[in-house]
Amino acid sequence: MNRRSLAMLAVKLCVVAGAFILLAAHVDIGDALAHLLDLEPAYALATAVLVLLTHWTNAAKLALLLPERSVRALFAATLATQAYTLLLPGQIAGEAVKAFRLGRGRALEAGRIVSSVMFDKMTGVAAGLLVTLGGLASKPGLFGSQFAWLAGGGLVALVLLTAGLSWEPACTALVRLLKGHPVKGHPARRAGWGRWIGERLDRFLDTWRGHAKAPRLIALSLLYGVTAQALAVASSMTLALGLGIDIGYAAWCVVIGALTVILLAPVTIGGLGLRELSLVGMLGLMGVSHDQALALALVILAFQLAVAAVGLLVDLLIPPDPVPDAR
Template identity: 35%
Template sequence: MRLIGHPLFKLLTTILLFVLISLKVDVAEAGKRLLTLPPLFAAAVTATAFFALLVQAYKTKILLPERSVGAILRVSIVSQIYSIVFLGQVGGDIAKAGYLVRTPAELHRIVAAVVFDRITGLIGLLVLGLAGLLFNTQHFDPVIAPTLAFTMVLLLTAMLAMFFLNDASVAKLFGWLPDLISRQLRDTVVATHVFSSSVRTLVASIAMGIAFQAVVVANCAWLGAGLGIDLSLASWAVVICVMSLVLLLPISFGGIGLRDVTLVGLLGGSGVATERALALSLALLGLQLAMAAVGGILTLLPYDKPAAED
């Protein structure tokens, strides 16, 4: 794990993956396609990406009602920097928890909320992905589709099971790890049970997770259409689900290379030209960089953590 998180390893992986893509795809042509997007269209897609973060902020507030939506949104935008530079989405979640913590006493609760938030978001993603497969199986290889469906069901079952494991099962699950790490993970997972013990909270968080992922899928479909990629929303749900799961792997900077390989492979299987698929990947990277840039500006602005927020 230490090797995977090392910046040199991530840099080498990023370079190797992008070189691999460059050998298969005309990068210059992909760049030209990207530049054909009208500025107003690009601005609208970027605004929608920020709107998705706003939906995510409302989702997080379900778990942390004492925090304001504005404060959570600010943290979510700033955490985009860490998602690019450090351990991918995991790095963003760590930064988000760090910014939300106000006192040492609430550390486990905040970390548990962020973990719970991430899990219910992934549940929403998997629900949309499975629905996409169910309603649009003809667009996917007859071998790949069942494999994707099985993997998604397995992941969905595992994530839901985490909310219902008793303390003894959690201890066994992490028992093989070093004691310090095992104890921290065990305490965090057990702490998430505080949120999942409320059916209302669990259902609301999953529902908001589906809403958030739906905005992301719709925005990617809109962006793809602007680049000449004609796919149904059901197909986009599957593509974005698989891409998002792959990007959980913290092996490249900002998902560069990893995102490209995934989209070129998935969209290529649906008959999309590789240049268009790569143009979409570069556009999604541009959205991430735009959010990180705004996050950088926010870190430069004065901001005091209030003692309490409604």
């Protein structure tokens, strides 16, 4: 690990420590831990089922973009991703590991696989924002119009990103430049590493354009994404009900949607501290006591650690399926 990586790790640990110091200053940790005993086993079991259904739905969603892969294999990759999402800085790093795992042993297909995994993540975030907007529409006074504008702006940004990566003239010029081919204003040159990058980027952009120009595929991906987000919301709500927190499904759509976007920021290790602080703050706005909110955050963390442990075992003990030919 180089100095820069060590410095980043130190910063993240400081952010985690700062978040928990801030929580300790405003929350009775003893009362929060005592609330953990209120969770009935039936609620925990129901949550476990919903969490597995969420990940299975996400695997089926990715199978739309990688049809040569079985849902079972993608489910294993999705579980493995949960482990690396906690171990590495943020969800994006976890998705990178998923792409690497799926592309293991097939370097020439790396661009197509990375593109599909990124497109899948993008539609997943878009689906989460749609569910969030649905919750805000049901409870317009929940967080105010500013939050709706933020969610809507996020959707617009995703559409612009998709369109930008699908704009063929600019993408073709960039790939040709990297490969060393002559482009207007730039003579031909030795490509070196640029050729290697350009070949994979060409495959990445070609796959992205194919996905972006398939309205039925996008609609199905969003449908699966909305279903997965709805299941994720239901799992958090079930845990909350088990701890005596009842704010309604629509409110949970907003809270989980906001939390999903917040945890995209790689500012802590596995979202530790940021998750707990965000939940205590958002639930506090809806009249939930800080100790109850922290208890819920800790139970959610425990479930994520359990899924991550299973994912790590899957990654270490179960080899990926043999890589079939791409369709």
